[in-house]
Amino acid sequence: EDFLRILERIESGQELDRSDILYLLSTQREKEINTIFSAADRIRKETVGDAVEIRGAIEFSNYCRKDCSYCGIGSSNKCVKRYSMSEEEIMEAVHSVKAMGMKTVILQSGEDSRWDTPRLVRLVERIRNETGMKITLSVGEKSREEYEQLRNAGAVNFLLKIETTNRDLFARLHPDDDYDHRLQCSLWLKELGYLNGSGNIIGLPGQTLDDIAGDILYFKEMGINMIGIGPFIPAEGSRLENHPTGDIDLTLRVVAVTRIVCKRVYIPSTTALASLDKDAQVKALQAGANTIMLINTPERYRKSYNIYNNKNMVDMASAAYAAEKAGRPLPSYIVWQAVNPGHECIVG
Ligand code: 5AD
Numbered sequence: 001e002d003f004l005r006i007l008e009r010i011e012s013g014q015e016l017d018r019s020d021i022l023y024l025l026s027t028q029r030e031k032e033i034n035t036i037f038s039a040a041d042r043i044r045k046e047t048v049g050d051a052v053e054i055r056g057a058i059e060f061s062n063y064c065r066k067d068c069s070y071c072g073i074g075s076s077n078k079c080v081k082r083y084s085m086s087e088e089e090i091m092e093a094v095h096s097v098k099a100m101g102m103k104t105v106i107l108q109s110g111e112d113s114r115w116d117t118p119r120l121v122r123l124v125e126r127i128r129n130e131t132g133m134k135i136t137l138s139v140g141e142k143s144r145e146e147y148e149q150l151r152n153a154g155a156v157n158f159l160l161k162i163e164t165t166n167r168d169l170f171a172r173l174h175p176d177d178d179y180d181h182r183l184q185c186s187l188w189l190k191e192l193g194y195l196n197g198s199g200n201i202i203g204l205p206g207q208t209l210d211d212i213a214g215d216i217l218y219f220k221e222m223g224i225n226m227i228g229i230g231p232f233i234p235a236e237g238s239r240l241e242n243h244p245t246g247d248i249d250l251t252l253r254v255v256a257v258t259r260i261v262c263k264r265v266y267i268p269s270t271t272a273l274a275s276l277d278k279d280a281q282v283k284a285l286q287a288g289a290n291t292i293m294l295i296n297t298p299e300r301y302r303k304s305y306n307i308y309n310n311k312n313m314v315d316m317a318s319a320a321y322a323a324e325k326a327g328r329p330l331p332s333y334i335v336w337q338a339v340n341p342g343h344e345c346i347v348g
């Protein structure tokens with residue numbers, strides 16, 4: 001039988017092909033679905049262990065020169081109140097991330113010309129010198145030279161999602177982008193020695209399970225290190241504002257199958273999942289995910305980084321809640337009671 005053959009391949013560490021992956025994404029048999037989730041949970045444990053890695057994200061600008069049809073901060077959305085943080089404001093936020101014990105800070109923004117590469121280079125150098133933290137950048141498409149300058153300045157991780165590997169769908173969603181160029185950017189990042197982050201959105205218009213199987217194979221074949229998988233959520237003022245929300249259970253299934261196929265990678269339990277349902281973040285941790293990204297954007301700007309509607313504020317308290325409920329420890333270096341004096345510390 002199909003499933004038993006696939007299961008055998010999983011257990012014996014053999015690679016799955018596209019039709020195997022499609023089967024795992026499609027099956028509606030309860031027993032098979034449970035087996036997929038427990039295999040993913042086991043592989044997560046064997047490859048990256050039990051600790052839930054926590055990182056702090058600072059969304060430092062919502063100006064964007066691009067106009068992706070799903071995104072709430074696209075350039076044509078006139079309802080967005082635009083902000084671009086100063087270096088001093090960013091440093092203050094970075095120091096508060098460090099104070100919570102986190103080792104990695106994620107700097108994310110739209111493609112903002114105010115934050116050109118020379119300015120970003122100075123910021124990265126300053127964060128390295130003042131805090132010694134690891135830096136993840138999520139600032140979109142740049143030239144190879146620019147990626148190299150940022151790498152030399154001390155950034156070690158880069159998140160640039162492919163969003164979908166269906167070329168026609170990619171083209172329809174991204175009026176300002178070219179699929180082959182996005183691929184090229186990701187290859188440059190890899191060549192330059194960044195830990196390479198990608199990911200997709202589940203529930204895009206016309207997206208099929210076969211497309212998603214292709215996404216998972218792409219992550220595997222490209223040697224992607226960090227894979228962010230989130231449900232589509234409509235964003236007010238975007239061209240897809242009336243398109244239905246992506247399915248949570250399918251998103252969890254994609255997390256599980258990605259863990260099974262890609263094995264030793266970072267998979268966040270995404271903010272998009274948390275925004276739809278508080279317990280979806282717990283379920284993702286039990287389906288193969290192993291990291292959580294906190295939102296450390298200053299309060300006064302958070303509402304304006306509305307890449308989709310009702311974006312949840314994932315803070316240390318909600319991350320600790322999700323980790324505890326999933327029966328998984330936070331790393332011992334997390335010191336969140338220091339900044340949340342009202343809460344009891346659940347970590348050693
Ligand atoms: N729904 C879900 N995810 C979205 N993103 C942007 N807009 C949406 C949306 N409407 C995701 C993209 C991007 C990441 C920062 O946020 O995958 O890479």
